[in-house]
Amino acid sequence: MIEATGLTKDYGDKRAVDGLTFTVRPGVVTGFLGPNGSGKSTTMRLILGLDAPSGGDVTVNGKHYRDHASPLHEVGALLEARSVHTGRSAYNHLLALAQTHGIGKRRVDELIDLVGLHDVARKRAGQFSLGMGQRLGIATALLGDPATLLLDEPVNGLDPEGIHWIRNLLKSLAAEGRTVFVSSHLMSEMALTADHLIVIGRGRLIADASVDEVVHRASGGAVRVRTPEAERLRDVLLAEHASVDGGEPGLLEVRGLTAEQIGKAAFAHGVALYELTPQQASLEEAFMELTQEDVEYRSPESEVVVEGAVA
């Protein structure tokens, strides 16, 4: 369980996180979404106490993270920025962190096997590929058998097999009753793993809802209607207080009425319908719509989120 209230962080003049209030609950995978630079990584650092908030507060499992007697048992974290000494082997990296909590070598070996680093465990971490580094980061996060997992962009650099593995891992960790908080700037990834979403843009909360709700809200309950008598149907629906947009001839996009209500109205007035389709936005579209105003970095011509910007 992670509880943030009015969480704020300023770096000089720049407000990276702006009054975030949210709760991350155990038992489900909660996606933490936002364009690059929207404050996701900063929020994660604030949760861990690596950065001190300028305002507001955040607790993990009821306490400030630093006040826990056994921190690694409370939170396992994978940060986006590399957090491994390049000159140390994966084994010794895990061992050193394990020893702070009196966790033994057997546990270290188990986790190395779990993440599939057995063959390279004695190699210096500086020689690891991005994907191997991610796997080491995940082993680090799982070291203390934590009640809460905090993973910043965990699929970065993983191959398809690794991505598949992470998805299942996250779901099974949540199913075990753990709190799983995963950030991503990739909507498609979250659509496959997350149950609940916290969406931020420019450090502010945009949405805190289930994946279904976010999608529904973005599509705005629009219904697409195809009819040869578009003009007549428009007048009928406007009389029912619907809002109607018409793009192509013979095509209407209706909001404010359900597909059933539209069908009945058309039937009552003897208008033939060729198509009556409730519109479902993809999560991707929902995300774009939600964060449109809040994208920090965009390329001028395409207005697409720039990849690789520092979060």
Next chain:
Amino acid sequence: MSSVTPRAAVPRLDQPGRLTQLRVARSEWTKLYSLRSTRWSLLAAVFLTIGLPVLFAAVTASHWGSMSPQEQAQRDPLEIALAGVNLSQLAVAVLGVLVITGEYSTGMIRASFTAVPRRLPVLWAKAGVFALVTFVLAVPSVLVAFFASQAILARHDILQVSFSSPGVARSVIGGAVYLMLVGLFALAIGAIVRNTAGGISLFAALFFVIPPLMLLLPSSWQDAIMPYLPSEAGRAVFSLTHGSGSLSPGAGLAVFVGYTVVAMAVAAVLLVRRDT
């Protein structure tokens, strides 16, 4: 959604342990020995501490006949025995800085502070483990340096000093104490600066650049300032003779320990306050 079962569930941990200072110290010991740079720096320090006195002793012994009586009289056997400390302090200091700045440059510090969110136990553990390792290696090194250089100079009675003569044992062991304190001082500088190049430069400025610059000052100023510089106060700990321009061993030790404590305190305050 997907019907594929996870390849393996995460094994549960039977007994999640509590965070303790002693455990953090064990962790820091693992961190220290598991880096190649540590092993090389310590090996270099041992090699220099022993090798330089052996070299100087050998050169002195072989050129003894060609030296003027005045030159011969200027040779100080203890200075020869501890000549290596002057150079090995650089290896110890560089390692002291690296012990902490290496974590900042690689990002490891975030993992360390996630495991130990109160942070200070990490600083104390680093300081304690590093001081212990340095001291445990430095004591036999200075002893070997002393007895080896004495053995090489055995033919020249004038250069023989007994380990039991007043001040000799204190000077020799003082060399090891000095190395340990230099390491701690450098570690504190590293924690303050958080940058390898900056930390090493600051140390070099304090210990190697500022002292000779003092010679440009009027001699009355020199006498007032010089003895209290960290390098000079530290030198008093392992010098046999103490002129008017230097502190007594006890006073020198107190001053140098004072600098180290202040630097460590500043490091501790900043470590807790700053964002990582």
